[in-house]
Amino acid sequence: MAQRTAAERLLAAPAKTAGAGLCLALAVAALAGCGGSSDGSGSQGTASTATGTASAGPPDPSSGAAAKPASAAGKGQGDGGGSSSGAGKPNGGEKKHGTPVTLPKSEAGREHAPTAAEKANSTIADMTLLSPSFPMAEGIAAIPAPYTCDGQNSTPALRWAGVPTGTKELILYVMNAKPVNGRLFFDWALAGIDPRSESLEAGRLPAGAVVGTNSFARQGYSICPEPGGAETYIFALFALPEALSPKPGFDPRALREEILGVSGDVGLLTAIYARG
Amino acid sequence: MRRKATAIGAAFAALAVLCAMFATAASATPAWKFESKSLEGTEVVLGAAIDSSLTIPGLTTKCANFLYKVTIKNEAGTGKGEVTEVPLYNCTTDQPEVCTVGSIGAEKLPWPVKLTTVSTSNYIVIEGVKVAIKYAGIECALGGVTVNVTGTAGGIVDNATETATFNSTTFGATGTELRALATKILWTGVFPTEAFQWHREQPLSVS
Numbered sequence: 001m002a003q004r005t006a007a008e009r010l011l012a013a014p015a016k017t018a019g020a021g022l023c024l025a026l027a028v029a030a031l032a033g034c035g036g037s038s039d040g041s042g043s044q045g046t047a048s049t050a051t052g053t054a055s056a057g058p059p060d061p062s063s064g065a066a067a068k069p070a071s072a073a074g075k076g077q078g079d080g081g082g083s084s085s086g087a088g089k090p091n092g093g094e095k096k097h098g099t100p101v102t103l104p105k106s107e108a109g110r111e112h113a114p115t116a117a118e119k120a121n122s123t124i125a126d127m128t129l130l131s132p133s134f135p136m137a138e139g140i141a142a143i144p145a146p147y148t149c150d151g152q153n154s155t156p157a158l159r160w161a162g163v164p165t166g167t168k169e170l171i172l173y174v175m176n177a178k179p180v181n182g183r184l185f186f187d188w189a190l191a192g193i194d195p196r197s198e199s200l201e202a203g204r205l206p207a208g209a210v211v212g213t214n215s216f217a218r219q220g221y222s223i224c225p226e227p228g229g230a231e232t233y234i235f236a237l238f239a240l241p242e243a244l245s246p247k248p249g250f251d252p253r254a255l256r257e258e259i260l261g262v263s264g265d266v267g268l269l270t271a272i273y274a275r276g
Numbered sequence: 277m278r279r280k281a282t283a284i285g286a287a288f289a290a291l292a293v294l295c296a297m298f299a300t301a302a303s304a305t306p307a308w309k310f311e312s313k314s315l316e317g318t319e320v321v322l323g324a325a326i327d328s329s330l331t332i333p334g335l336t337t338k339c340a341n342f343l344y345k346v347t348i349k350n351e352a353g354t355g356k357g358e359v360t361e362v363p364l365y366n367c368t369t370d371q372p373e374v375c376t377v378g379s380i381g382a383e384k385l386p387w388p389v390k391l392t393t394v395s396t397s398n399y400i401v402i403e404g405v406k407v408a409i410k411y412a413g414i415e416c417a418l419g420g421v422t423v424n425v426t427g428t429a430g431g432i433v434d435n436a437t438e439t440a441t442f443n444s445t446t447f448g449a450t451g452t453e454l455r456a457l458a459t460k461i462l463w464t465g466v467f468p469t470e471a472f473q474w475h476r477e478q479p480l481s482v483s
Contacts, residue, residue, distance in 0.1 A: 109365045110363060111339070111377065111381060113381020113407075124421075124422045125456075126424070176417065178417075184416070236417075270459045
């Protein structure tokens with residue numbers, strides 16, 4: 001009965017999607033592994049994925065991942081022409097795989113990839129953003145001291161590509177990857193960058209650029225983690241389909257909300273600085 | 277006459293060497309096997325990750341249920357296949373109070389799979405990986421942004437435990453990498469490699 005109850009839980013969510021079928025197939029295998037026990041283990045959501053017995057043959061994957069729930073649960077061995085199901089198992093009823101895995105109990109919580117509509121209404125990281133100022137260490141950019149408060153706190157050089165046609169303004173943010181005291185921490189916010197440009201030179205601001213007030217309460221740039229700490233920074237260059245044209249000293253938090261509301265593209269770069 | 281015979285002998289010798297080389301190469305390419313017999317036709321591997329996480333520097337994403345369906349086969353003695361489905365459930369970040377997963381999903385499936393041997397160890401290499409993740413959270417640095425994770429992933433196959441393990445060591449050994457935010461990112465996980473179609477309950481090995 002425990003098998004049926006657990007199966008019914010899964011079946012409660014219609015197996016409309018491929019993932020649902022896959023989930024169901026795994027669940028059937030897990031239930032088979034319960035061996036009809038009535039201790040409720042089958043409903044705990046954990047089981048080895050291949051501890052089946054001869055009494056519960058495999059579902060028919062050939063029917064697509066959206067397996068037929070009723071037949072999958074009730075089929076005997078040899079389904080689908082397989083000759084080794086159950087009968088060919090080497091270990092009899094022994095549990096072959098020891099590590100249990102957690103299976104979803106239903107379609108609730110099933111994630112989905114961003115849909116086309118969602119992508120159209122969100123900021124997509126499709127642009128490339130790189131810094132020739134940052135050497136790569138094991139595939140991750142490392143910020144040299146001259147570009148931090150341990151040096152001259154000079155702005156780094158940046159290069160980008162893939163700015164969409166029709167972009168009206170580029171806005172650059174540098175943020176701590178992890179919030180400080182629960183709040184997003186802004187190290188640099190630079191608006192008004194010419195959408196036709198493809199780079200920033202180190203230590204220089206482009207003509208027409210407007211600097212916001214960072215979380216150090218300064219209109220400028222600063223990479224300055226706590227002494228002895230390492231921090232990951234995210235550089236984000238937003239390409240906007242409409243110009244927001246903020247004023248000097250603008251609030252980067254408020255502007256960011258506006259930016260995300262206009263559904264542009266963004267180039268992202270992460271870099272790490274470990275302060276001695 | 278003697279010159280002609282010598283030439284023919286040399287040709288046979290060269291052919292023999294080539295055959296020997298080919299045989300060596302063939303035996304060095306790993307294949308999917310059930311009870312020491314090479315898989316004929318196709319088989320389906322279904323599984324759920326025992327543990328898995330994706331780490332962009334500064335932010336780690338985990339899914340409570342990471343399922344996968346892989347169709348495997350041997351081609352010319354070498355293990356191949358493709359990942360056809362990767363449904364994910366209940367995904368969260370290591371900064372749950374500020375960063376949540378708005379949506380996440382595998383894209384451009386199927387992803388081609390092949391087996392390879394590096395320094396006597398067998399690896400599974402998944403190519404064309406693409407996962408789109410949209411993070412949410414007003415205080416999240418990546419909030420509101422859809423991040424694309426792309427690249428190739430290599431994991432070591434353990435015949436004893438029937439698992440494939442992906443970590444920085446296996447990525448390094450196979451020369452593979454996943455990237456996002458112009459950075460190499462880390463995907464770790466242990467994935468059971470259990471057959472679910474014709475060879476269910478038979479040990480799946482790679483050799």
